[in-house]
Amino acid sequence: MPKYLIAIVLFLLTLTLHAQTRPFTIAGKLQGNYTGTITLHYTLNTQEPITLQTPVENKTFHFIGQVPHPVQATLELEGLSTAIWLYLDSGSIHVNARTHTFIDPEGRLVNRLQSTSITGSYSEMLKSDFFTFWRTLIETDQPDSAKAETLYRHMLALVDAQPASNIGSELLRDADLLTYAQADTIFHHLSAEQQSLAGSNGVAKLLQRLAHTERGTPFKFFLLTDKTGKPMSGEQLPHKYMLVDFWASWCGPCRREHPNLVSLYSKYHSAGFEIVSISLDEERPRWLSAIANDELTWPQLSDLKGMTSPAAQYYALSFIPFNVLLDAHGKIIAKDVKGERLQKLLASLLPE
Structure with a gap:
């Protein structure tokens, strides 16, 4: 046990x-x-x-x-x-x-x-031990669906044991691995008081983000502007697979992922891989400087409204980097895929 x-x-x-x-x-x-x-x-x-x-x-x-x-x-x-x-x-x-x-x-x-x-x-102690279990689960080679099911069962047991405790809400708000149905079930096992706090403790954002990024859900494109000021959404770009990447110049983890994206774009773009980056910057000079310094050659979009951007609000983003991978029909097939995981996924979808 x-x-x-x-x-x-x-x-x-x-x-x-x-x-x-x-x-x-x-x-x-x-x-x-x-x-x-x-x-x-x-x-x-x-x-x-x-x-x-x-x-x-x-x-x-x-x-x-x-x-x-x-x-x-x-x-x-x-x-x-x-x-x-x-x-x-x-x-x-x-x-x-x-x-x-x-x-x-x-x-x-x-x-x-x-x-x-x-x-x-x-x-x-309970929170610490649960997060240790969670990290161990994430590192296994199981499919994401199996990991989600395991996390769901254990988190539901914890919430059922103490539905009025804030610990259930704290764990749930970070559980992007779950499906919307799993997260919604856990939410409704919380006490009425905990449910009433969903708007302020991050749980409502988690549920909204999961609902809008479920596998098979069409991605909602927003009309933004590219780095030249031209209106663009990216929706009409031809692709077999498209990565929509949310980032910002001030986000260290976002910038550290860019070399990986540059490499993958160079390797797979001719095979039908496209990237559209949506920046949550607020200062145009910093945004443009980061694009140039990181040598990003794919479409770069922003409305320079930061985390209040309609795109960020629709997807209830409380953290970046965050991304979704779309198929040729614009439907979400994966989310939050980075580093080696993204490399392996594209290798399986677009074999050389």
Whole structure:
């Protein structure tokens, strides 16, 4: 039995003992020279945000509180600070972290806070173990449909065990591997309160993205402009297979994938492979500079509206790079395929 399933059993025993309130304590220890205050932020779903603050003394800090169910929280230092995410749950939670204070390129004082370990929270352990299982599943050689079915069954079991916990929503919002039907079933096993939060916690975006990118779904083209200012959607470009790639000049992973796309375009374009890139940039000079520097020779489109672009909104993009592979009829046959996976897929579709 996977570790996270054992954790679910332990979690349910704890629920029985703490049906109404779940008292927690946080004991923290910091490495570094930080001497200010540290703040704990969390929201009990539909209620107002809760903020607790305490001084760091002798590199340690403590919080005491209670929650009705497991809930995500953040720990932050003063001023501009990175945050540690953790789950508040009944019991004693121990946080070890590193701090580093520096001046950023804009001359601002930044306090960096980075977790080294979080123990004592059943939900934190459950989430960590589930993500370990998830990563292991993704790395197997099973077809995506088999991976999705396995992920679906295990995630549904977790949600059924604690439908009111935020952990189910957190896992679901990242589950692009699932089909729309699988994700929708899990969503409807969440509590009514969790379902009501779908618009703010990312779950609604996940469901919309899955509905619009299901295998066999026609891709919706948007009239944008190319780098010369000419209106274009890419829909009329001849192709056997077309990769529609969402990216931006400021996106490091997007730029790192470009050499792979350049190579594949050179190798397969004459065989019927086309690429249409849709940039979510907002600044034209940076967009054009990135196109030139990365030597992108296929159609480049944008409305320079960033993540508010109608195309990004329709596909509910909350991250990039993101892409879909279309057949000759403009229907989606694969999504989010990159690197070696894209190389193997094109080799199978367009053999030399």
